[in-house]
Amino acid sequence: xxxxxxxxxxxxxxxxxxxxxxxxxxxxxxxxxxxxxxxxxxxxxxxxxxxxxxxxxxxxxxxxxxxxxxxxxxxxxxxxxxxxxxxxxxxxxxxxxxxxxxxxxxxxxxxxxxxxxxxxxxxxxxxxxxxxxxxxxxxxxxxxxxxxxxxxxxxxxxxxxxxx
Numbered sequence: 001x002x003x004x005x006x007x008x009x010x011x012x013x014x015x016x017x018x019x020x021x022x023x024x025x026x027x028x029x030x031x032x033x034x035x036x037x038x039x040x041x042x043x044x045x046x047x048x049x050x051x052x053x054x055x056x057x058x059x060x061x062x063x064x065x066x067x068x069x070x071x072x073x074x075x076x077x078x079x080x081x082x083x084x085x086x087x088x089x090x091x092x093x094x095x096x097x098x099x100x101x102x103x104x105x106x107x108x109x110x111x112x113x114x115x116x117x118x119x120x121x122x123x124x125x126x127x128x129x130x131x132x133x134x135x136x137x138x139x140x141x142x143x144x145x146x147x148x149x150x151x152x153x154x155x156x157x158x159x160x161x162x163x164x
Contacts, residue, residue, distance in 0.1 A: 036144035062088035
């Protein structure tokens with residue numbers, strides 16, 4: 001009986017050591033879309049430095065397309081491009097813009113760690129990540145979401161793949 005107790009103790013120690021090592025091993029970086037109130041994750045998309053992330057929607061007053069483009073830089077989303085088709089409430093009337101095929105374009109200053117978005121059924125908010133498009137209205141049932149970056153360790157990736 002004493003020998004089986006030692007075996008169990010060794011196995012427990014190995015399990016703890018393995019879990020500790022897995023928790024320390026860097027995994028992937030993901031863009032997370034989660035409910036702004038509850039934190040429930042709706043979407044996780046792998047990203048890396050230089051990945052492009054964008055919000056695209058129809059402006060509620062102007063009824064014209066708006067595109068807010070970001071580039072992943074470390075743990076931040078750097079705003080690198082804004083496109084809009086007309087000036088209106090909330091759009092940068094004083095910005096130094098260029099015009100490309102009838103669309104106003106500029107490189108806005110700033111970066112952030114978190115975007116809060118209220119996806120609207122009329123606005124039709126879409127999230128673009130490295131060429132893939134996600135319907136934020138459908139994903140969130142038009143509830144407000146936070147969009148941010150997370151570094152996952154090997155342990156959290158493993159647990160996420162098992163438990164979702």
